Amino acid sequence: MKKTCCTILCAASLFTLPTGVMAADVTVDSRTILGIGQSDIEGAKKETLLPATQFLGLTAAKLGDGNLSLHFYGWGRADLAGNSYNDDKTAGNLTYGYLQYRLKQANTTIRAGRLFIHEGVVNEHIDGISSRTDLPLGLGLSAFGGATVHATNIVGENSDGRGDVVSGGRVNYRYKGLLEVGLSGVFESAAPTLVTHVTRDYRRVGGDVWITPLQKVDIIGHSSYNPETKQFAEHSYLLNIKLVPRLVLTGEFNQQHDQSYIYPWTSFSAAVLNPNDKSSSAGLSLLHEVNKNLEVVADYKKYTREFGTASRFGGEVRVNYKDNSIRGGIGYHYLNAGQGFAVGANPTASYHELRCYVMRDTKGYFAAIDVLGDFFKNSIYEESRAWEATTSLGYHISPALAFSGDLSYGRNPQFIEEAKALLRLTYNMTHKVTGGKK
């Protein structure tokens, strides 16, 4: 009941715009995609697939007194032939739809509707209200509350295992661009009992920090604590050191206590996990911006689990020319991982990965080629590699309207051969008129 009321309230808030108010800035982003495919699975009938998907975004800014804006984004899919995703011929989702009132001072914002929350250790999707402001003396405050957005259908269940009401917030303190510390938390109402899954209640509190002890060094990260398991759920930290101009050394450390971290997750029931199990990773990367057109990075990362350790190393080069109209990149990585990480009874999970892409964008046409290949040390399902090549070619009908098509082909252990094609109509428009009180 609470959820229904909150959803209706939030949806209704989108229609409370005063009549006669004109939008000063309206932006529309639309992507219409027609997929073309054929399902050819051994033992099953061949099926032609024609899914048509529409992504639509709308932003209307400078409404009313100039501080009000409307934001909307969602998608819908209709299968013109076959069943492309599940047994439903149509599907769709309102990703977000909210009104925002933003003051010019203190970054004060109030939002109402369906929206995403990013506050410290909190990442939520709610139908409700959120507000945030900076305060004098370097303080900041935010709070949110509303109905949980339920979006997952679990076969045989009447619920997705998530509670109906969610709330939380963050307080933070900043000092002269040198330090920021924050405390944040989220609380969701009791998880419903499911028939075939085990779910747990979702509560999380945590702290985040950003500090620049020296001008060339900064540390940023967060730790979160699960009050249900009474254990830390996650530590995640990043260190940047600017050795010389255009040369940056980055170190990262991540550790999750598996049970506490995935406690409210419907899959991989947390109840069966050993509370002492941990996932850890630590890495280093060295980035060199050679010049405005060339960037080179080398990286190394080590992963530690109960059943073994693994490491990955490699590098990437990115280039751009002619005011960004030509872009390209090439990268290589090698994962060295033992049997614990392998698929099936393979002795290792090691593989090489090579990727390269190049793209060109002119006023008339645009094109891209993207190739990705994975070469396994031990074959997976009797395939020693997985690769895919995608080509995209498009034409700018007008500055706002473009038509393009993609073709991709690859071989991999999962599907042996995989060929895909799609047509895409893109419309990106910004319309500015004099409105509001002026």
Next chain:
Amino acid sequence: MRKTIIRFLLLAVAGLVGIVVASCAQMKTVPGLPSSHPETLAVGQQVNCSECHEDQQKGTMKPFNAFSHTQSFVKNHRFYAASDDRLCSTCHKSSFCNDCHTNKVEMKPSTVYGDRPDREFQHRGNFMTLHKIEGKLDPASCYRCHGRANNERCIACHR
């Protein structure tokens, strides 16, 4: 547990009350970011904030240089978005984030934006095979997007 619940509710209420109280005269002295970046930036540009912004630490703002879009920044952007998404929103619409970070979607972002390989979307190529390895290496990286949402297909196998 009930105490924890009450604490969180109090925190939420305190936040709202704080905002109302703070909206008094004193708030006019607290600086704010513009609603949008004054200069239009090129699509796909690896933004270097220090090209235009001096790295001065005004007020309580973080140095702009911390947000230059190097490869390292793009890969670690979650750290910055967690506390400074208001700065992100001066250039990026929320939908830019929600191309990947969403609650329910059927089409891979790398398919939707097959014409933009430079955006380095996750799950390019045949990730169905690779997830059997990558999920064991770093399960938290799966959880961030597919934990409590966007997991309809995960649950079909992982129970």
